[in-house]
Amino acid sequence: MNPVFENCKALTFDLFGTVLDLGGSLTPHLKIFLDGRGSDIDPAAMWQQLRYRQRIEQYQDTLVELGHSGYLETVQKAFDYVARANKLDPTSEQTDTFMAGWQELSPFPECVAGLDRLGERYKLIALSNGNPWFLDHLVKNRIKYEFDDVMSVEQAGYFKPKPGVYRRAARNLGMEPGELIMVSANSFDVMGARTCGLRGAYVNRYDLPFEDTYDMYKPDTTVLNFTELADALL
16 A cells, blocks of 8 residues: 555545446437437537537536536537537436436446445545436445445535635544545546545546646556556555
């Protein structure tokens, strides 16, 4: 184990893209939409556009400060934007059908076994941008794992990587930030946590470089999946 983790007591997990396989779960639903519009756009390419646009929607939501709208609300805005950008104006029924697909997200196959191992030493906390009711559904019915706690950014009123999200998690747990490890496949998430004093584990599922940032805000460990994560933290 890396010595920086010796005093750590809890892991905070991103869910979307880290525990839950968004692309694998949602690309089939995009194919249904594209087939219905008679489009030959690659569903995987449209997914990349949508994911990128959703992050813009989340950043705008946080920066403009007109009131936190919620995760699924930014998903729908991103879907409508990307569809219109590709000259595919969705009907309300088609939008509703795609959004319903988000209820069927599946975890990556090794996640639960990795969580079981990690739970022998750490408290395991889901710390997600998701709406509270949506997280409850996903944890109970899709991930099917009993975390020690499930925290939504709605408690802080901003999306990650706003610093208040990570500080609120530490406060909720009654721990110092340095006693927590943020686990995420989104490098901006790990960087945001590191700027608040949390330790960081980058799950590089998508073979992407980490943020161009100061060395002090880079992850303490980089792994490919939860099997390697458990090996690194135990």
